[in-house]
Amino acid sequence: MISWWNECVSDKVNCIQNLDMDALVKEALKNKEGILSADGALVVQTGSFTGRAADDKYVVRDNYSDSRIHWEGVKAMKPDAFEKLKTEFIRDFNREPRSLYMMERSVGADENYSLGVRLMTTHATHALFARHMFRDSIKNPEMGFFTIFHNPNIVLDPKTFGLRSPTVIAINFERGEILIGGTAYAGEVKKAIFSVMNVLLPDRGVLPMHAGSNIDENNKVTVFFGLSGTGKTTLSTDEGKYLIGDDEHGISPAGIFNIEGGCYAKTYNLTEKGEPQVYHAVNSYGAILENVVLDENKRPKFDDKSITENGRGSYPLTFISDASETGLGPFPSNIFFLSADAMGVLPAIAKLDSEQAMYYFLSGYTAKLAGTEVGLAGIKAAFSHCFGAPFMMRHPQHYAELLKKYLESHKVNVWLVNTGWYAGPYGEGTRYDLSITRSIIRGIQKGLPDNTRFSREAVFGLSIPESIPGVESKFLNARALWSDGRKYDVMAQNLKQLFSDNYKKISPETSTIEYQI
The missing domain is CATH 3.40.449.10 (Phosphoenolpyruvate Carboxykinase, domain 1)
Known part of the structure; x- marks a missing residue:
């Protein structure tokens, strides 16, 4: 042959x-x-x-x-x-x-x-x-x-x-x-x-997604859209959930499927306590650690970014003990849009209606972190339609129309999550601790109580739950976390204008694209 x-x-x-x-x-x-690390991972440098x-x-x-x-x-x-x-x-x-x-x-x-x-x-x-x-x-x-x-x-x-x-x-x-x-x-x-x-x-008729996904014991699927550094891998690889995949998926009429067979996780500040499954996976024999510094005992120093903040670990899904064997699942019950807001004004969590879901999907806002692309220094606000513009090479409306049709044909909750900063912009405020974001996500996955009240946020018109079991209510009010509410108002209006200016570029008119699903 x-x-x-x-x-x-x-x-x-x-x-x-x-x-x-x-x-x-x-x-x-x-x-x-x-070379091999002390635990057997293949450690390489990419120049x-x-x-x-x-x-x-x-x-x-x-x-x-x-x-x-x-x-x-x-x-x-x-x-x-x-x-x-x-x-x-x-x-x-x-x-x-x-x-x-x-x-x-x-x-x-x-x-x-x-x-x-x-x-x-x-x-x-x-x-x-x-x-x-x-x-x-x-x-x-x-x-x-x-x-x-x-x-x-x-x-x-x-x-x-x-x-x-x-x-x-x-x-x-x-x-x-x-x-x-x-x-x-x-x-x-x-x-x-x-x-x-x-x-x-x-x-x-398939919607490709730059997103992570997991499934729980009740066969309920959660999807996490987000750019690099916003938490897709971290939040989708959660104890008690079965990982479908951490980065690339498709939604078809039959449900969700993983495109890949492995994970390519960011390793900067990775800890065993915060992300135990990812930590053990990247420290296993056969895993690849890319641009990660080793100490004198050949153990990874994940808090060392002297080479790059974009250190990576590659491993097959079989390295995750609770990974899905099929890479398949039903249509999602919850979809989360992850944004690492560098301005510190977006709420920790907000429920989106169908129109807002399209708006934030097409906007794809986050803080672009240093190291994910060559020549990028520092942190800046960025918009990347569909949370993956460099890889979504059709017109943004093609993907938005597919998402819209699937949302209309299935009952699904769509949420906006700020995995970035609060009480001030980057450099002044504080980044949400992973434990806070995990508690918010887990609370929603379990299902909010029927009597949960929502309030309308003033600047973006977002619907904010006033309470989530296991979460301090103070973290649910972004403006109240700032010491000076007037400064918050100015920053929030600035971000709202950036959203508006960006949206005019990618959504000049209603799309007429048709897909059979």
């Missing part, structure tokens, strides 16, 4: 395929790609790229992508430029006798929406990452295959290939191919495939 990579490499290249976890760890150590190279991502503009991609903010690449780049990748793969690692995986726990993923990489670490993050391979995946050509060390001349820099992430939908070069940050591999799924799934 002719292997899919035969047309790409010569007989001099040692093609190593589908190794198990243990063998890949040994290959990475043999190649000096990393100058400790986050996504957002400005170096391209999509080939062809007959398939032209009408599907919302090209505002997306860099277009011509098909012949992609082919020229691919030729250079293959030339580099064959430039000397070497080993290449081939992984055959898939994404989409619901096989009706599955995509085969093939990875050709120069690094055993990234083959291990793909093994963790993607699912077992499927013989005939419903949506075909995508092949990733991955070479962190390839040296590309920007002028020769028409690139912004020597780094490239290029997606070709008609060819079903992705090129990733010049960056060792593993997150590019998973986010490239997520970007692909976010374009493919809506044609099938």
